[in-house]
Amino acid sequence: METPVFDFVRRYAQSGTVRLHMPGHKGRGPLGCEALDITEIKGADSLYEADGILAQSEQNAAALFGSGRSFYSAGGSSQCVKAMLFLAMQMTGRGTVFAARNVHRSFVHAAALLDLDVHWLWPEDGYQLLHCPVSPQSLCRALEQTDVLPAAVYLTSPDYLGHLQPIRQLAQVCHQFGVLLLVDNAHGAYLHFLEKPCHPLDLGADLCCDSAHKTLPVLTGGAYLHLASSVSAPDDMVRQALAIFGSTSPSYLILQSLDLCNQYLDTSFRRELAQTVERIAALRSTLSARGWVLPETEPMKLVLHSSASGIPGTALADLLRKNGIECEFADPDYLVLMPTPQNSEADFIRLAAALPEPAAPKGTQVVPALFSVAPPVQAMRIREALFSSAEELPIAQAVGRVCAAPAVSCPPAVPIAVSGEVIGEDLAEVFSYYGIDTLPVVREKS
Ligand SMILES: Cc1ncc(COP(=O)(O)O)c(C=O)c1O
Incomplete structure (x- = not known):
């Protein structure tokens, strides 16, 4: 497997060329990695208009992952989540997404930026912050009952606790209704390389994002946006979707790291x-x-x-x-x-x-944190609430007020309340349980 990006940058770093281009460190500095940190000079390609070494490297990644196409991100899955949702809206002309509730906060940011309508899929057996199992039956019911089909169904799998959704069955349900399945696979880039591959794309997902940096030896920020072969969005449209949410100066250190990872995935991984x-x-x-x-x-x-x-x-x-x-x-x-x-x-x-010996005797009954949370009332659109003027209040005083920004601890950055939702006593209890003391709420007009 060739590594065209890494090879190009290494040759350039060894060439002794006088750098009268960005970045300002000119290839010299205390970190030791400056020489390899370049920008879009001639021959280096350009991520959002790629047709050279970056496009070649992405094609290598697509071949390794068995995807239809794979695109690099130097802005993590956070960038890909937004691009993926934007693409689903563009491809279908629809503005609603059905999403399992345990989304990462980048989903909420995307919903605000794109002014999405979100229909939450709640867990059936009590609310847990990080885990939201969706069964094929419950998804089928939700899609049958809706008047207007969504642009996509959106799942987080694996979640932060390592649970996997039944992607194969859920993909079948989505496709029965002609709806795209989008998977936040930030934690699962490696899944395709197991003895029995179980990456979301192996199981029928249409689009998914992987944070390469979470489970592969890639620098922080390196991620993939993968498209199944059945997804026909032109390359330009996908690159444009990524460009909207990324810097015009993606880090070449990260891009080289993604490029080098291809060789590892192809050999000993x-x-x-x-x-x-x-x-x-x-x-x-x-x-x-x-x-x-x-x-x-x-x-x-x-x-x-x-x-x-x-x-x-x-x-x-x-x-x-x-x-x-x-x-x-x-x-x-x-x-x-x-x-x-x-x-x-x-x-x-x-x-x-x-690891010490457990404090409780073996066989102690397992009681996960399950809350009885009623789906909160949505008083404002996500966009309106996130971009409104806000004030930070102690949780007790936030009850009855409208959540402005999703207050989360990071990790896992899974929102307890989403922008626009009215904070009820039940949600306040969840905030306290997770040690979150204050919440930004929409400022009331005086
Ligand atoms: C489930 C999930 N999705 C998306 C993200 C965002 O990924 P990144 O840090 O690559 O932007 C994270 C980050 O922790 C995550 O846990």
């Missing part, structure tokens, strides 16, 4: 991934034998339902931190760890040694 999946499964068995409660997840996440084992996730994260281990995410219930093949055997050994 599948083997190393299989070994890591086995290693994680072995650690999971050891921890479960020690009494830890581990929910079923996608294979590359190690999630401890810590509170069910008698220790809040946040306390467990502190304990790991004292042992020189930093987790991906912790809340009162869960601790989320995201190993990859780039972790060494020594890392796994340190982790197993640093």
